[in-house]
Amino acid sequence: MGKKTLGKTIAGIVSLSSIVVKWFQSLDFFETWDFMAVSHSEFSSAVICAPLVAYSQPLCDDPDQMRQRPTTCLRHVAYARNMKRVVILGRGASGKSTLARRLGEITRLRVIELDKVFWRPGLVATPRSEWVLLQERLVAEPDWIMDGDLGPYDVVEVRLCAADTIIFLDFSLVRCAWRAFRRSPEQADFWRWLLAYRRHYRPMLMQAIATHAPSAEFHLLRSPRALNRFLKTLE
Secondary structure (H helix, E strand, O other), rough: OEEEEEEHHHHHHHHHHHHHHHHHHHHHOOOOHEEEEEEEHHHHHHHHHHHHHHOOOOOOOOOOOOOOOOOEEEEEEEHHHHOEEEEEEOOOOHHHHHHHHHHHHHHHOOOOEHHHEEEEEEEEEHHHHHHHHHHHHHHHHHHHHEHHHHHHHHOHHHHHOOOOEEEEEEEOOOHHHHHHHHHHHHHHHHHHHHHHHHHHHHHHHHHHHHHHOOOOOOEOOOHHHHHHHHHHHHH
16 A cells, blocks of 8 residues: 555544544533543533523534633632522532532522422423422522423523523433433433423523523532532532
């Protein structure tokens, strides 16, 4: 095989690899920066530290744009003391309840696991109108941490309007699916929601956050490593 042929073969393999990587990314198989030309420290600090109001018009998922934004954040310790009404969102099995418990230990805030409030015996959903009223009673309390993302059943606007802090666990499909598989058997509705989350439910949530919580502190955490770094800033 000549040098030119070998060079073309290598170039073809590299090109094909790039296409495969982009395809996997589009399917949400792995955390975003696994294949992004941006350092973890640059990307995660920009996302963790910037308040929603800084990039809500429009919301941006492009790391190349995000790393151009201010990344200096020195207010976390004081901020943990001022955190009073926290909403935690994210795909199923992303670890929302675990995070809520950890935040409760750090902040001493009451933790409300919405799955236990919303679902009735036999996994019967609370009617939408009742869910709105129930959330209104819950958010009327002076301080709380609410974890839960109920997908098509939710009326997330109620708690977003009352929140001073929003934490979005934006973990990959593979990670969440593996956790869900290990955790317990799930119904078909759960798996459909899990698979459609990135393309369907996530954009709606991001828009709802921008609309109903424009002044809330917004933390978009895209891997367990980013989550651990965030928690360490609050301890």
